[in-house]
Amino acid sequence: MTRDETYNLLRTAYSATEARELTRWMVEEGGGEESLSRLLLGEPVQYVFEHALWMGLDLRVTSATLIPRPETAELVEAVERENMSRKHRSLRILDIGTGSGCIAIALKTKHPEWRVEACDISCEALAIAHENAQRNGTDLTLFRCDILGDAPDGPYDLIVSNPPYICESEKNSMESRVLDYEPARALFVPDQEPLLFYERIGRLAADGLLAPDGQMFFEVNERFGDATVNLFRSLGRQHVTLTKDMFGKDRVVIVS
Numbered sequence: 001m002t003r004d005e006t007y008n009l010l011r012t013a014y015s016a017t018e019a020r021e022l023t024r025w026m027v028e029e030g031g032g033e034e035s036l037s038r039l040l041l042g043e044p045v046q047y048v049f050e051h052a053l054w055m056g057l058d059l060r061v062t063s064a065t066l067i068p069r070p071e072t073a074e075l076v077e078a079v080e081r082e083n084m085s086r087k088h089r090s091l092r093i094l095d096i097g098t099g100s101g102c103i104a105i106a107l108k109t110k111h112p113e114w115r116v117e118a119c120d121i122s123c124e125a126l127a128i129a130h131e132n133a134q135r136n137g138t139d140l141t142l143f144r145c146d147i148l149g150d151a152p153d154g155p156y157d158l159i160v161s162n163p164p165y166i167c168e169s170e171k172n173s174m175e176s177r178v179l180d181y182e183p184a185r186a187l188f189v190p191d192q193e194p195l196l197f198y199e200r201i202g203r204l205a206a207d208g209l210l211a212p213d214g215q216m217f218f219e220v221n222e223r224f225g226d227a228t229v230n231l232f233r234s235l236g237r238q239h240v241t242l243t244k245d246m247f248g249k250d251r252v253v254i255v256s
Helices: 003-011 016-029 033-040 070-082 102-110 123-135 168-173 196-209 222-234
Strands: 052-054 057-059 092-096 115-120 141-144 156-161 210-219 240-244 250-255
Touching (some): 003 033, 057 102, 057 123, 070 156, 070 210, 070 250, 115 123, 196 210, 196 222, 196 250, 222 240
Parallel strands (some): 092 156, 115 141, 156 210
Antiparallel strands (some): 052 057
8 A cells, every 4th residue: 555545534633733643653663554553543653563762762651551651751841851950869769550651761871870660550551561661771670559549668868640630521532532442540549539630649648758858740631730730839849830732721730
């Protein structure tokens, strides 16, 4: 099948811009009829070809892991920005809910001197994170942890997390390619407890998970930016800031 024929078929299901991008993937990855059929059914291209390019990293992704997004890159950039004065120190970092390992690997790539650890409840995700660490030449400590029930051994200088934060009631407004293919456990929280993971991590931090002069960085639901700030202040944190992402939406909370 020619490039034009591939584009024309994809154009039946996607916008012109999306079809051009997917055609590029098909050509570069050597995709055949099976790959094209999966794309036409709406499966994300990163899952079809089992990798994503993100922040200069080539990361394997599967249905056990979320696809890394630009907003999460802004979370990494916030960690960088806030720690310029400490960038040559051997800081101990914990990435909670690491998924593909994207955040931990990005930080370790930029700061080989940092001791980066990452945890996840999913053994399948941890296997992918391990593969990605090797794939990108980084040395991480990975371990399984259900953060709602387990307490990692602190203290850590920096804690970073992109936890589940989408309410179940928001499903109706989401794209089918997310709902049908990305891992629900990494996305959703009960409507009654939208800040479930932030509260748990905040309480663990107060109990010694975070060093006295440590910082925490979180990606958050745009609907609950102010509520997340207020939560951490209610837990005794005086310095809490909320920043917007490239789309002008509340996205990153920094706690120190």
